[in-house]
Amino acid sequence: MKFSFIEPKAGDMIRIKIGSIYHYGVYCSDELVVQFGLAPNLRPGIKDCQVEVCTSTIEEFVQDGFLEVAELDKKELKKRIKPQKTIELAKSKIGQKGYNIIYNNCEHFAYECVMGEKKCSQADDLRAFFRSLPVVNLFIAPIKDSVEESLYPQERQDLIDKTNHETTKLERYSAWKLLEYALNRSFGYKIKDLTFKCENGKWTCDKCYFSLSHSGGYVAVVVSREPCGVDIENKEIKDELIDKVLTKKEKQQYFLLGQKSGYMLEKWVLKESIFKTLDKKSFNPTKIEVEEFTTWNKQITLAEKDFVVAVCTNTPDKVKVFLDCKY
8 A cells, every 4th residue: 555646536545644554544536534533643632532533625634735645556456345335335434432542543434444353553653753753741630629639759749737727737738638639630640650749849750741830729730741830829919019029020011901800910920830831949929020920810619719820831822621530
């Protein structure tokens, strides 16, 4: 089998290249391409269990790439399923799930519809491609009512044990439990398979980046494949703290504003998220120019309380918020 830049016919296996890997489908017509999930660059952050056989137009399938069509050799032509049966088989699978990037992906699906058996030639390339996709997942949840179990690693448990203030203890415990949930949901990591360390109050692990925050009865966790920082707050910053929060340039902007409500809090939250990505021991907001960094921020209402949450990341357009956290 080889792939060529030719016009597809009904029942053909087709593909497009995305980065270093290919996305496959079954061509039925210009208005109908059946595929096992949309192309991976169109579904970042979606878990395998949510991927299903779906349809698109040929234009949507190709995106801005180049369409390649499978050309079968004589032996394959004798073995292949008749084109109309291929189309019927592909359509009959619409809505089916069970996707697995290595063992049951879009190439397996298309090959089975055309040739009657599942086959994939790019498993290693697929693993590398999905590891390279940007992920910036933000998880927010209420703090737990009690400390329910010991934490891993022991250093984090020791921190909890040494915390005397009950609310702070619950916040620190809940943030770590939410981190466990976030790491597993985003990357499939089990927390005991990771190595953690803490320097200058900042926690890191060996396989990805993360950041923790808590305020007003809620905890926030962001996980990513790149450096990231998060902060969540629900209390206004008083005007008398202006010299401790804003830079000279920001103070000039502040005094020109007609409506000043929320300005100080937004800057504070943004600066906290930025600080968590920096290799600095102490937080000095007046030394951080927000405009020099790429950030994301949003106002969120939780249990009738208004919060401001910010994430510092190189890919703010990839921030995905999860509030349905059963952690």
